[in-house]
Amino acid sequence: MSNTDTGLTPESCAAGSESLLALCRDFREGRMAHATLLTGEAGVGKKTLSHLLAKGLLCSGPEKDRPCGVCRECRRFDSRTHPDALFPAPAPREKTIKIDALRGMIDALSRHSLEGGRRVVVLDNAERMTPQAQNCLLKTLEEGAEDTYFLLTADAETALLPTVRSRCRCIRIAPWTEERIEKELLRRGVAPARARDLSRYCDGSLGRALQMEQDESYWAARDTVRRSFLSVFSLRDVASASALLKDQKDAGDRLLDILEQEIRDMLRGRQRPEGWENAAPRSLRRILDSILTARRQRYFNVGWAAVSDGLLQMISEEASTWQA
Ligand SMILES: [Zn+2]
Structure with a gap:
């Protein structure tokens, strides 16, 4: 994502949140806390903001x-070659950050800064630290090396020991609103139709939206749902839709998820796909029930063809009530 990050500032990451804006203000005024912990769901931008601040x-x-x-400093930070930027991380093939992974950091902090200026410790996924590693970090935080800043990110604040948290300025990043995600996607050059779709389906996570944007199989699945489940307005349409879904067994769960989201959006009063303008809420709710049944059938190993055909038929029957 590096080239699309052009123009991204701490403030643009923090838009809409008072506590984050306060953090950016302190950063601009040179009053950053010694240790900062950013928490929030995966993809809300914790790491992006933490790295920008670092x-x-x-x-x-x-x-x-x-x-x-x-x-020069920015470029060396980006290429991870800045001698005063430390990135403790799990050892290769390990999931947790063990005490060993922190030794290099502790060693470096016990000396003078290599460039004679500030030092930053960037600890992503801090919740992966073992309790021993956390206690070791705590000691370092308590010693408070001069001109050294710790930037931690974690999915949940409670994943860290209270003693570590108490040493940090803790800020929770809330999920983004759909409008804000759409705007950010447009700014990054995503096509308007896709930006609108993604902002609705990414659960407030810009990271997830960007990931989905790159995932062509997702767009293929969206297209399949539109041409099958959302295009059966009479029994006549069922055969061609069924043929389209025949080979989609492995994508079945994803197709059902997308269909469910579409129906829920219609119930929420969003813009409806062609042919669905007059669908009654009662009818839409019945379709939601049938999607749930379809999921249950799949769980009990009913074949995909039977599951999808059953759903297509059910939708076509409902559709005949509003198409009439
Ligand atoms: Zn710079």
């Missing part, structure tokens, strides 16, 4: 533009 702390560009993204 880079900004090292940046040698004009103060008001930090991180400038072009100075």
Whole structure:
């Protein structure tokens, strides 16, 4: 994502949240806390913001533009070659961050900064630290090395020991609103129709939206749902829709998820697909029930053809009531 990050600033990441804006203000005014913990669901932008702040702390560009993204410090931060930026992470093939992974950091912090300026410790997925590693980090935090900043991110605050949390400025990043995600996707050059779709289906996570954007199988599944389940307005339409779904057994769960989302959106009063303008809420709710039944059938190993045909037929019958 690096080239699409152009123009991304801590403030743009923090838009809409008072506590985050306060954090950015302190950053601009040189009053960053010694340790900051950003929490929030996967994909809300914790890591993006944390890395921007870390880079900004090292940046040698004009103060008001930090991180400038072009100075030597910024470039070295981006390529992970800045000697004063430390990134403790799990050892290869390990899921947890063990005490060993922190030793390099502790060793480095016991010396003077290599460049004579600030140092940053960027600890992503801090919840992966074992309790021993957390206690070790705690000791380092308590010692409070001068001009050293810790930037931690975790999915949930409670995943960290209370003693570690109490040493950090803890800020929770809320999921983004659909409008804000749509705007950000447009800014990154995503086509308007896709941006609108993604903002609805990414559960408030810009990270997830960007991932889905790249996933062509997702767009193929959306298209299949539109041409099958959402295009059966009479029994006559069922055969061609059924043929389209025949080979989609493995994508079955995803297709049902997308269909359910479409129906729920219609119930929420969103713009409806062609042919669905007059569908009554009662009818839509019956279709939701049938999707649930279809899921249950799949769980009990009923074949995909039978499950999808049953659903197609049910929808076509409902459709005949509003198409008449
Ligand atoms: Zn810079």
